Amino acid sequence: MNAPILPNAASPSPDSLTADCAANASSAHPAVRLGARAAAKIAPPASHTTDIPRDAIRDLVCAPHAAKLVLVRAPAGFGKTTAMGQCRAQLARLGFETAWLTLDHGDNDPSRFVHCLQLALRHMDAERLAGDDAQSAADVTLAVFDRIAARQSPFALFIDEFETIHDPGVIALLHEIVDRLPRHGFVVIGSRSQPHLSLGRLRARGQLLEIDADRLRFSLAETERMLNGHANLALGGRDLDRLQRCTEGWAAALWLASLALEKRDERSAFIERFSGSHDPLADYLAEDVLAGQPEPVQTFLLQCSVLRQLSAPVCDALNPGVDSATMLRTLDQAGLFVNRVEAAEPAYRFHSLFSDFLRAQLARRHPDRVPLLHLAASRWHEQHGHPVSAIDHAIDAGDVERALGLLLPHAVDFLAQGRLRLLARWFARLPQDGIDCHPTIGIVHAWTICLTRSPLEAMALAEQANWRTAPSAEIRAQADACHVVLLATLDRVEEAYEAGRRCLTAALAVHPFANATLVNVMATLATTMGHRDEARRLLDTARTIGGAQSALNRMYTEAAEGLIDLQEGHLRLATARFHLAAGTAGGHETAGFTDGNAWAGLLYARALYEAGRVADAEPLLNIYVPLARDIGLPDHAIAGYSMQARIAFQRGDVDLAFRLLAQLERLGHDRRLPRVVASAKLERARLLLLQGNAEASRSELDLAAGATAVWTRIEALRFLAHEVDSLTIARLRWALHFGDAGDAARALAQARADAASAGRRWRAMKLQLLECLALLRAGREPDALAAAWPLLGTLCAEGLVRMMVDEGPLAARLAMRCQASGATRARDPLLEDYLRACIEPYAAQLAALAEGEPPAHAAAPLEPLEPLEPLTRKERRVLQLLAQGYSNNAMAEKLFVSYSTVCTHLRNINAKLNVHNRTSAVAAGRRFGLID
Structure with a gap:
């Protein structure tokens, strides 16, 4: 008989999802020629005639409800995927648009998650799934949110196997998606375990529908339908009741029991022997079912269990003399063990419940075959140009030398492509002494640790290996570039700059990637040191040398140029460069799935934030701030956490704002980055100032000022995080709010002149704005407006909205005074729009203030000595x-x-x-x- 397909089918390992999607470039229909890995992720489960209708679950999910999130949670084999598939089909019949996405462990990369989600949404709209491979994660994230928010018709997004997700960035993105859902849309999540989601708020608002294992258990009627209806076993009521009780309605166990009972005459005696927990029962039944298959089928299944993706050619390599294509078709038609994946070529995957079991059986029965099968698979993938799978199987085989030999010619290329998570996964499984035997791989290992985990750990590794004194000039070039990057990441900017200058005197043709990386890093360091002309020249050089063709270096070149533009106050130009940098990884199969893009991605988020596009910046911050935190990028972490805190504070979530700054401070202590610690205190003082708490704000400033050496260094250099947020600026801001505003205005004027003469245009604009605010607070409104008009014109032209908004209600009041003068309409309608954008966040507060504000120059009313009535x-x-x-x-x-x-x-x-x-x-x- 045709057995039903078990629920919760595992997704294949998606090493090249984007490459699979690229195969659709000439396709007229989204399902045609879709790569196997991509198709497996976005294809809903196939329905089978043997599936038991889950009417109660389907009616519950498809009935009108206020839920924005439906959580289907139960252990493996309870039929989550089957039930979700039936709900999806019913919603489609009701006129809903639906999309499906099956997750795997690789989707813990937020940028990859949004790319896969975009594929699912495009498939829902019957769009071509290729043509935008070069889109950055930032673009894709915004496009996904726009696509979801703009939907006019009812829709449901199904996301299965969510138990594989633990990355905070992915979880934050899903929260964003749920929050942005229109009224006629909802998300259905399937998970084996409690997902790492904050469900309390949704539950309290009645926006969460939970379907647990108790609801998913088969009823006695459903058990009878499966065993006596589809399986035609003709079991009596006592036997049915016994099976129902011992399996507790567990769908997978019931199905496996039906397969075992088909071949037995004494069914009642067999049923009486059933007992135990789910896992032992599943193992027992699976062994019994497997044993009932012909020997050739058993051998084929066990031999192929080492594969993540099944196709006839690779199965032939593991099963010489077997017609694998026919065997796979036969297994598929019988509904046993494999699921067909719609793709250009016939491809299959093992069901998740059996894949682990089969591998365990292979290891128990034929332990000597396991490494041989992995080696055969490795050789096949090597011969067919699949280095990733070839290396994976070599590692699984325990053949370290083969794995390292396969990795050696590709290691630098994988690094240049930004495939850092892939490299980190391999290095976690390879022995350190084997890595140390190959200096090139060892340096790539150090790069990977630096860019994904800890520059301190990478520095210790590099110093122990001492690659910088190696006989090979190529190894020395790679090691020197890595050393400079490590110093820069550890915030040892001055040392990095001097070391880099010495390295630049060497020939630039020794190792193209290493030298392109070195030149890019030196351009950024030169910018920080205040040598912008030198930085521009270095960036021109970076574009001409061979290694600049790597995705990682193209990204850094564009981002470094944008960084200079931003410090010169040219936000629009900087935004264009950051946008380009964030998408520069395009053209490779893992486009957008890179940790390296945390550098450009957070800069792009910063540019969007400065332009007042907070709704666009926030999801990018959710992606990139955790990456910047894990890597330990000081300026990016400072800017990222500060932006998130400011957004939370403006929304009224003060607790979250201060919690984020506490996390930033802890990061600085953990990574031994005193500049990060001092910056957290500085930003906390700014929030306390906006609360009107002068004493607490001043106290926090004094704590920050205790790091004297840190601030002396900051004033001497030009760090991105401190160009408009330094201790000097913070003290002047406090003085204009709580001290003598006139004195503050004079000090700000001098500081502005100094910044302008040093070519620090962005800082000069910030200081000029604070000077205008000081004049306004000092009662010199005509002077404030006269000074503000040319500044506002410049800020409007550059789109610098948050420079105004982040200064709080006083800056909004300045914008309102300018707006009230009526001159904006005569000057520029764009300026009028800009002023409205600066006023809008504080409109209610300013209206309330105006309502209770006495006329100008009026005598102050007598203030009461106590409230009219005590407050409760x-x-x-x-x-x-x-x-x-x-x-x-x-x-x-x-x-x-x-x-x-x-x-x-x-x-x-x-x-x-x-x-x-x-x-x-x-x-x-x-x-x-x-x-x-």
Whole structure:
């Protein structure tokens, strides 16, 4: 009989998903010629006549509901995938558009996850799945969000095998997707374990539908339908009840039991012997079913169990004399063990429940065959130009020398392509003494550790190996370039620059990739040292030498040039370069799936943030900040965490903002990066300033200032993270808010002049803005507006929105004063739009302030000595949160009350304090000593 396909089929190892997709370039239909690995990930499970309809599950999921997320969670073999497939088919019949994505461990790379998600969404829309291979992860992420948010018709996105996901970036992206879903869309997730998702908020809002193992268990009626209906076993009620109880409705065990019972006459006696937990029962039944197959079939299955992807040619290599194509077709038609994957050539995959079992059986029965089979597979893949699979199987075979021999000619190429996760996976399995025997591989190992895990660890490895004194000039060139990068990543910029200058005197033709990398890094270091002309010349050189053709170096060249543009205040030009850099990995099968792009990706996110495109920048920050943290890029980590904290603070999530800065500070301590620690304190002082807490802000500034050597170094150099965020600027900002604004304005004018004379245009613009704010606060509004107009024109032309917005309500008030003058319409409608963008985040706060603001030059009213009526304990808590910058929604969540309850408390507070708005309430609260 045709047996049903077990649920939760595992996805194949996707070493070249993008290459598979590229095969569709000339395809008229998205399913035609889709590569096997890509097709396996986005194809929904095939339905079979032997599948048992899961009517209750299907009706529950397909009925109208408010859920944005449906979680189908149960151990292996409970029929999650089958049930999800039936739900998808029913939704399609109801007019829903649907997309399917099966995940695997490789999808813990956020950039790869969004590329795969884009494939699934394109497949849903019947679009061609190729043609945009060069898109960066940033572009794809934004495109995916736009595609989801813009959908007009009902749709459902199915994501299976989510238990393989643990990466915070991927989890954050899924949260973003769920948050951005339109009202008529929802996501269905299948997982064997509790996913690492924050489900509490969705559950509290009634937006989570949970289907667990209890709901997925077969009922007695469904068990009877499977065994007596499809399997035609004619079991009596007692036998059915016994099987139902001992399997507890576990679909996989019931199906395996049906296969075993087909060949038995004494079925009742066989059923009586069933007992034990799920795993032993599955092993027992699987062995029994396997033993019932003809010997040639058993041998074929066991021999092929070492493969992740089955095709006739590679199976032939492992089974000489066997017609593998016919065998695979026969197994597929019988519904046993393999699933067909729709692709250009016939391809199959083992069902996940049997793949581990078969490998365990092979190791138990024929342990001597395991390495031989892996070696045969390795040789076949080597002969057919598949180095990744060839190396994988060589490692699985335990043949270290073969694996290293295969890796040696490709190691630098894999590094140049940015395939860092792949390299890290291999190095984790290869012995260090074997790696040390090949200096080229050893240097690539050090690069990989530096760019994925820890530059400190990589530096220790490089110093122990001492490759820089090797006899080979090529090895020395690679080692020198790696040494300079390590020093730069460890924030030892001055040492790196001097070491790099010595290395540049050597011939540039020794090793193209190493020299292109060295020149690129030196350009960035020259920028930091303040030598921009030298940096431009080095970047021109980087574009002309051979190694510049690698994806990694093209990315660094464009990003380094954009970094110079940004420091010169040319945001639009910098954004274009960062966008190009983030997508420069295109053209290779792993385009977009690179850790190296954390460098360019975070710069692109920074540019989007500075332009006020927070909704576009935030998902990119979710991808790249964890990567920058893991790699240990100081400036990127400082900028990334600071941007995330500012976004959270502006939304009223003050707790998250300070938690992010605590994480940044901890990162600095862990990585021994004092500049990172001091920067976390500086940003914390800025948030406290925006809360109006002068004393706490000044205290945090004093703590930051304790790192005297750090700030002396920062002022002498030009770090990206500190070009507009330094201790000097922070102190001047505090002075204009809480000190003598007139004195602050004069100091800011001098600092602006110094920055302009040094060619630091971005910093000069920030200082000029603060000077305008100081003049406004000092009561010199005409002077403030006169100074602001030319600055605002420049900021508008460059699109620097956050330079204004990040300075808080006072900057918005300056923009509103300019807007009220009426001159913007006569000058430039684009400037009018720019001013609105600067005002909008604080519109409600400014309106409240204007409502309670006395006329200019009016005598100050007499202030009461105490509230009209004492505030309750809950009202005082609300007032405290209000002073800290929490939004109404955030206060509701923090106090575990409804939004309307918070509004009631605010009205009572205003009445008792005799004020009319939030700003006045905070001021009165401070005056009455109600706010700590």
